[in-house]
Each structure stands twice: as C-alpha cells, then as structure tokens.
Amino acid sequence: MIFLNIRKIGLYLLTCLVIFSFVSCKKKSNKVIIKGEISNLETPYIIATHFSADSIVIDTIKTNPKGSFRYETKIDTLSTFALYFNDYQSSTVVFADKNDKISLNGDANLSDLIVVKGNEINEDLSTFKKENEALIKQRFEIINNYQSENNRKNGVLSANEKVAKINSLNHELMQRAETFIQANPEKIASAILINEFFRDTENPQSLERVLGYLKGKALEWPPVSDLKIYTQELKESAEGAYMPYFQLTDINDKTIRSTDFASKYLVMSFLSATGSESRETVQVLKKEFEKVNKDSVQFLSIYIDSDIYPITTIGNDSLPWIAVAEKRSWASDIVRSYHIPFVPYNILISPGGKIQIRNIAASQISSTIAKKGKSGS
Known part of the structure; x- marks a missing residue:
C-alpha cells in the first residue's frame, strides 16, 4: 500500500476483524495463495501477518536467492495481509479473499510501488500506483536519500525545503486520489485510498467530503463506518470546536x-x-x-x-x-x-x-x- 507505515498497517489489520466477504466463491476451499518475486531482499524470508477470528497469525515465508516465494494459508473472508521485508524495514499490504491467487512483483527498497495482482482490490490499487509512479518515486527518494547536513553544496535539500517538497507531493497525490475516488465510488480501493491519504488530515471537512463520494459495496465496507466515527471525532477536536473535557x-x-x-x-x-x-x-x-x-x-x-x-x-x-x-x-x-x-x-x-x-x-x-x-x- 502506498506510503504505508507500521502504525497504519496495524490499523488495516485491526479493521480486518470485522471485514466480511464481498466476492462470492464457487469453490468450497478456503485456501489462498500469495506468491511473487521481490528484489533487494537482505534476509532469506518475509514476515506475513493477518487476522484469523480474534487472533493475529504471524508466518515466516522462506525466499530463494532470487527473492521468489510462495505462501499458502486458509481464510474465511476478505482479509488483509501485511508483508514485511528486511526485518521490518519496509512493507506492503495485500488484500485476499478465499480461493484467491495473489502475485507480487517489486523492489523491497521501493515497497510503495510493489505491484499486486489477483483480485479487483489489489489491481485497482496497483493501477493507481502505476499511474502515479513518478510522484511516488520522487517522494521516496527525498525521504530516503536526504542527508542531515543543511547545505546545498552537493544538491542536498535543507530541512525546510525537504518538508515543503514532501508536503507538495503529498498534496498532489491527495488530489489524484480524490479524482480516482470520484471516478470509482463503488470500488473498495477507493475506501482504502481515503484511509491512506485523508485519515491523518487536520481538516475533517476533507475526510467527510471524500467519504461522501462512496457508494454501494465501498460504502458498505466495514472500515468505512470506523472512518465516519473518526470524522466526527476530528470535528470535535478541530480548530473552532470547544475543547473536549478531560x-x-x-x-x-x-x-x-x-x-x-x-x-x-x-x-x-x-x-x-x-x-x-x-x-x-x-x-x-x-x-x-x-x-x-x-x-x-x-x-x-x-x-x-x-x-x-x-x-x-x-x-x-x-x-x-x-x-x-x-x-x-x-x-x-x-x-x-x-x-x-x-x-x-x-x-x-x-x-x-x-x-x-x-x-x-x-x-x-x-x-x-x-x-x-x-x-x-
């Protein structure tokens, strides 16, 4: 998932406790297969986590020298898998329902752009990432290649320039995410992009506005109810609101x-x-x-x-x-x-x-x- 940090991954995993299946399946098997090839792995394994009933499942997936892997497990409903690379230095998120066959391809050092295929949700999100690859890569390079010295002798951005540039890129990505959401109001991927790009905003009106675009199964997706509650909490602590009692x-x-x-x-x-x-x-x-x-x-x-x-x-x-x-x-x-x-x-x-x-x-x-x-x- 784009720009995912560990705290947000925890949020995604917790919401999976209440996620119901949105895709009907003809097969009786509950098996899901996740496989792929990830370059720049420094460890011979990947850590995978997901919720099952009221417990979190943590598995270690072995990889070969080329970074190829195959993982099988059983699930009862649409679930969120977090995959961690290089001892939690980077990560990505995969959405899988029973009987799904999911494939991944990408770079552990640029996990924001890992391509995930195998169902509508993953492919919609991968399409969004592909369409905005230049912005995502630029943001990644600023964050990861920044040197602490506040000088420009070697083209290094100062702290203020770095923050300004990242904010500018984030703003542009938010605008593009909103365009995607408006064009795809019934897609669950739209709800996921709202959670990713608008949840941490200081402006509850922005979050409320984009939630208003959702329709159909996207609106019925259980985490959206949590986002609506969260929006109300934002309003109660926004500028101009009376201070909450403590x-x-x-x-x-x-x-x-x-x-x-x-x-x-x-x-x-x-x-x-x-x-x-x-x-x-x-x-x-x-x-x-x-x-x-x-x-x-x-x-x-x-x-x-x-x-x-x-x-x-x-x-x-x-x-x-x-x-x-x-x-x-x-x-x-x-x-x-x-x-x-x-x-x-x-x-x-x-x-x-x-x-x-x-x-x-x-x-x-x-x-x-x-x-x-x-x-x-």
Whole structure:
C-alpha cells in the first residue's frame, strides 16, 4: 500500500476483524495463495501477518536467492495481509479473499510501488500506483536519500525545503486520489485510498467530503463506518470546536480537569520524555512561558511515552507549570479526544474554551496570544 507505515498497517489489520466477504466463491476451499518475486531482499524470508477470528497469525515465508516465494494459508473472508521485508524495514499490504491467487512483483527498497495482482482490490490499487509512479518515486527518494547536513553544496535539500517538497507531493497525490475516488465510488480501493491519504488530515471537512463520494459495496465496507466515527471525532477536536473535557492526574497526584483552565489561554503540549525534538520544544516553551502573563495564560504538558512507565525523567525538565505522565500513553483518552498525531504537538485554547490553533509552533505562542489579545479574538 502506498506510503504505508507500521502504525497504519496495524490499523488495516485491526479493521480486518470485522471485514466480511464481498466476492462470492464457487469453490468450497478456503485456501489462498500469495506468491511473487521481490528484489533487494537482505534476509532469506518475509514476515506475513493477518487476522484469523480474534487472533493475529504471524508466518515466516522462506525466499530463494532470487527473492521468489510462495505462501499458502486458509481464510474465511476478505482479509488483509501485511508483508514485511528486511526485518521490518519496509512493507506492503495485500488484500485476499478465499480461493484467491495473489502475485507480487517489486523492489523491497521501493515497497510503495510493489505491484499486486489477483483480485479487483489489489489491481485497482496497483493501477493507481502505476499511474502515479513518478510522484511516488520522487517522494521516496527525498525521504530516503536526504542527508542531515543543511547545505546545498552537493544538491542536498535543507530541512525546510525537504518538508515543503514532501508536503507538495503529498498534496498532489491527495488530489489524484480524490479524482480516482470520484471516478470509482463503488470500488473498495477507493475506501482504502481515503484511509491512506485523508485519515491523518487536520481538516475533517476533507475526510467527510471524500467519504461522501462512496457508494454501494465501498460504502458498505466495514472500515468505512470506523472512518465516519473518526470524522466526527476530528470535528470535535478541530480548530473552532470547544475543547473536549478531560480529567488527569499530574505528577504530584493532583486531579486536573479541563474546567480548571476556564477564562484563560491554555497551551497544551504533548511531549516525549526521551525524544530530542520534545527536549528542544521544552526549552522553547520555557522561554515563551516567561513572556506571557501568568494571570491570563497557563501551560499544561502531557507526556505520552509508549516505551517507558513510570516516566522518571520529567523532573529533569524542571517545568514551572503543570505536567502529567499518561500511563496509557497513545491509548489514553486525551490523545484520542484531541487527535494527537505525533509528539511534540502544541494546541492553543482560547479563554472561551475553544481550540484556536492546532500544532502551533512553540516559538509562536507568546506572539500569537499577544496578537489575539489585541484583536479581542
């Protein structure tokens, strides 16, 4: 699947628990065959995962020196298989129903462009990838060939240029995905492209718009119901919406509620206790904190590390404001209700309790509050 990362693969696999078969089969066998040839394999095996009933199945598929493989298993319904190459360094997704014979061909180092054939869903997605191969390859090269030095002596893009170029390519691919969806509203591939390109948008209107194109079996595909629920959650945490209620326990075991910050600006920062970007953000936040009026502005930092608990390094940050260590990390209610896609991530709440700016740069907090204070917004 295009631009698939591990987190999205997990999402695809979880949705398969409720996927029903959309293709009638004349044969009684539930066997599915997945075979192909993948170049640039550094390991003599591929890891395959899929859901069966309420369990995840993990298989190791042996490959020959040419990267050829053959995998057989039994399934009861349309299922999503995630194939991992080179010890999880890259991956692709295959959709298979019982009795399907699926074939793959491509490069493990360019897994976004692996061609999958064998049923309508895979072939529709492969067609989309083929039609947009140049854009996909260009995006891949920028991400993977970028050097950390911010210079252009050897044609290397700076960090800002890299981000701008990737955003531009992503925007163009989103437009092309929307064109495909409009032209193919009944295809399940359209629903998959919506999940891939529009799910992580900050704009719920975009996601709602493309979901409105779907018809027939695409609209009935179970993950689409999840996307509709997700759209509503996005609306509830979008700019202009009232801040969702929360109740937390800070590092001093004091209960913190969203209502405690009424009539004041609130800067919510979601951080990692170990990430270097979060460390840098904390230092910038401290400088911004010194510039604001403490009577009208409050800060709240929420640490959501997934690998470490209890988080013992918060004290090293010496925050002069309220800090919370979320035990449930990315599974916590506040992460879901505020739609936090990554860390560090800052949100500015108005004195009236509305979300004013999502993903505001830490360095712009004091100046933004000063401007809004003058304008009365």
